[in-house]
Amino acid sequence: MKIVVCVKQVPDTWAEKRLAPADSTVDRESVDGVINELDEYAIEEALRIKESAGGADSTVTVLTMGPEKATESIRKALSMGADAAVHLLDDALHGSDALQTSYALAQALGTLEWDLVVLGSESTDARMSVLPAMLAERLGVSQLTFARKVEVAGSNGSTTVRIERLTEAGYDVIEGSTPAVISVVEKINEPRYPSFKGIMAAKKKPLTTLTIADAGIESGGVGLAAASTAVTGFTEAPPRSAGTIVNDEGEGGRKLAEFLAAKKFV
Amino acid sequence: MAEILVLVEHVDGVPKKVTNELLTLACRLGEPSAVWIGDGADAALDKLGEYGAQRVYASVDPELSRYAIAPKAEVLASLVAERGPAAVLLASTAEGKEVAGRLAVKTKSGVITDAVGVSPDLIADQSVFGGSVFVTSRVSTGTPIFTVRPNSVPPEPSSTSPTLEAVTVTLPEAAKTARVLDRVVENTGARPELAEAAIVVSGGRGVGGPEGFGVVEALADALGAAVGASRAATDAGWYPHQNQVGQTGKTVSPQLYVALGISGAIQHRAGMQTSKTIVAVNKDPEAPIFELVDFGVVGDLHAVAPALTQEVQARKG
Ligand SMILES: Cc1cc2nc3c(=O)[nH]c(=O)nc-3n(C[C@H](O)[C@H](O)[C@H](O)COP(=O)(O)OP(=O)(O)OC[C@H]3O[C@@H](n4cnc5c(N)ncnc54)[C@H](O)[C@@H]3O)c2cc1C
Ligand SMILES: Nc1ncnc2c1ncn2[C@@H]1O[C@H](COP(=O)(O)O)[C@@H](O)[C@H]1O
Numbered sequence: 001m002k003i004v005v006c007v008k009q010v011p012d013t014w015a016e017k018r019l020a021p022a023d024s025t026v027d028r029e030s031v032d033g034v035i036n037e038l039d040e041y042a043i044e045e046a047l048r049i050k051e052s053a054g055g056a057d058s059t060v061t062v063l064t065m066g067p068e069k070a071t072e073s074i075r076k077a078l079s080m081g082a083d084a085a086v087h088l089l090d091d092a093l094h095g096s097d098a099l100q101t102s103y104a105l106a107q108a109l110g111t112l113e114w115d116l117v118v119l120g121s122e123s124t125d126a127r128m129s130v131l132p133a134m135l136a137e138r139l140g141v142s143q144l145t146f147a148r149k150v151e152v153a154g155s156n157g158s159t160t161v162r163i164e165r166l167t168e169a170g171y172d173v174i175e176g177s178t179p180a181v182i183s184v185v186e187k188i189n190e191p192r193y194p195s196f197k198g199i200m201a202a203k204k205k206p207l208t209t210l211t212i213a214d215a216g217i218e219s220g221g222v223g224l225a226a227a228s229t230a231v232t233g234f235t236e237a238p239p240r241s242a243g244t245i246v247n248d249e250g251e252g253g254r255k256l257a258e259f260l261a262a263k264k265f266v
Numbered sequence: 267m268a269e270i271l272v273l274v275e276h277v278d279g280v281p282k283k284v285t286n287e288l289l290t291l292a293c294r295l296g297e298p299s300a301v302w303i304g305d306g307a308d309a310a311l312d313k314l315g316e317y318g319a320q321r322v323y324a325s326v327d328p329e330l331s332r333y334a335i336a337p338k339a340e341v342l343a344s345l346v347a348e349r350g351p352a353a354v355l356l357a358s359t360a361e362g363k364e365v366a367g368r369l370a371v372k373t374k375s376g377v378i379t380d381a382v383g384v385s386p387d388l389i390a391d392q393s394v395f396g397g398s399v400f401v402t403s404r405v406s407t408g409t410p411i412f413t414v415r416p417n418s419v420p421p422e423p424s425s426t427s428p429t430l431e432a433v434t435v436t437l438p439e440a441a442k443t444a445r446v447l448d449r450v451v452e453n454t455g456a457r458p459e460l461a462e463a464a465i466v467v468s469g470g471r472g473v474g475g476p477e478g479f480g481v482v483e484a485l486a487d488a489l490g491a492a493v494g495a496s497r498a499a500t501d502a503g504w505y506p507h508q509n510q511v512g513q514t515g516k517t518v519s520p521q522l523y524v525a526l527g528i529s530g531a532i533q534h535r536a537g538m539q540t541s542k543t544i545v546a547v548n549k550d551p552e553a554p555i556f557e558l559v560d561f562g563v564v565g566d567l568h569a570v571a572p573a574l575t576q577e578v579q580a581r582k583g
Contacts, residue, residue: 037533098377099407124513128379130363137368137440142444168361170449173448174445175447187514229404229405231401231403237393245559248564252573256545256570260578
């Protein structure tokens, strides 16, 4: 089983995120980067699938598109136990939107061998949740997304993948076969911490850097200038004015009711 | 006037509130056409007309519901090719976004998710980074596709008598690669749906256990609210996961959000930060949720919430 995990480096969850005034893209320079949290669950799930599939030819490869800095996240993924990494790194990619990112990642996947592509169901900065669906559409393979449970069964080229997809109303049981694109939610597992051994081993694992030319990506198809959406303006919201905080000395419920009544909620 | 396609979300033959909102929005952008997938479009014509649908395209082929996500994108893509609409609107739910994503690839169009408004010149408003930045943006390639957050546009009745047109699509093999074996609906009772509710009352770990949610539900019922939960509460099995609010749960943007025994972790905030009014009860004065509130009570929720419920009931008479 050959598995590719798409991993994105995002601004630190707790950092104050901003848009760069020059081009309205997410400012990735001024804040610390971390691996997108949900992608750790994707890595964990990929490692578990690999471990249960067994076989010396089972591998987990990390695929990241992002600036130089994103190698930090790649290292983390490798130290968790991924076998190899591919970094799609090219200045021409800066400012790509979701449609273009899905094109670029699909092209990069074209240079690799894979049965499964595993992603997080959402990135904490873009919060679009569209990439897994876009990739499945581009690649023409099964879309098995928003999984809280993944079961892989069978071997020798005919592998079925069954998931429980979280829905608004409950969950759906969905089945496809490899090749497939999977996205996971945080209910699925508990990501492992990199061990000291893992961290040391990561330094020796193969990391391939691809330029857009290497991946066969047309320069007119990616980047800010060619993006299919454009930010026309942005303003920082005024900070929330500090609210009223009261200590409950038996009157807390009534005071809250008065506040709600003044706001016409009751 | 230009045609605007709206993908209908319906449950038991009834369009959801978010569909009424999308139709209302579409009326301001052009002529709304509702796209109905599944049975029951004829019976729902009047309902769709109430919010301004001029046409209803219905795709009844049962094959469409045998596969996940892709068939809906196929139906929309064929309508985009045939009708050349000015824009396509979908609900910003997990499924709506995924259908939009596939449609964007199919039609080589830009997609904007989580819009809270779209102006007549098709500029979308978004509130990003947990409500700290407002962004306006537009689609510059293809047919603009927008997913719009529930609760962003108050539905306004406008009576029309829509015409019904049948649509048939032949699914390509690639759209038949994810078979739906079962759809499990977990009972959410008679309360308003979380994403659509005007008031949400949520409970967290501070509630203390599954029984503790009785306090949350009682307050929700007094306020006519939906019930939400933090991940700590859903993971512990105290409340169903469909009620989880947050980054990996639902994003809600109600008029009023009441947080009971919730610390206000960043992942929880991601799903409720844009609520218009926020109140909280927490016994820890340092809890980060208090940074967000309009009104906060430092105290035991098991004392404060029942007292509040009683006050609310008394005021309602
Ligand atoms: C990838 C990922 C995704 C996540 N997604 C989500 C998500 O979608 N939604 C979400 O909510 N979380 C999510 N989380 C989890 C999040 O980080 C927090 O762990 C979670 O929100 C904590 O829930 P809580 O506030 O109920 O619990 P706690 O943080 O334990 O807070 C409980 C609070 O209750 C108060 N309390 C205790 N007893 C009482 C009492 N008797 N009266 C009043 N107050 C009391 C305490 O003072 C405390 O502040 C996610 C985490 C990860 C890693
Ligand atoms: N630049 C990127 N490189 C690799 N994977 C990505 C990238 N952007 C998004 N992804 C993947 O797509 C998922 C969903 O992202 P999004 O659609 O942006 O919310 C993430 O959890 C990642 O797994």
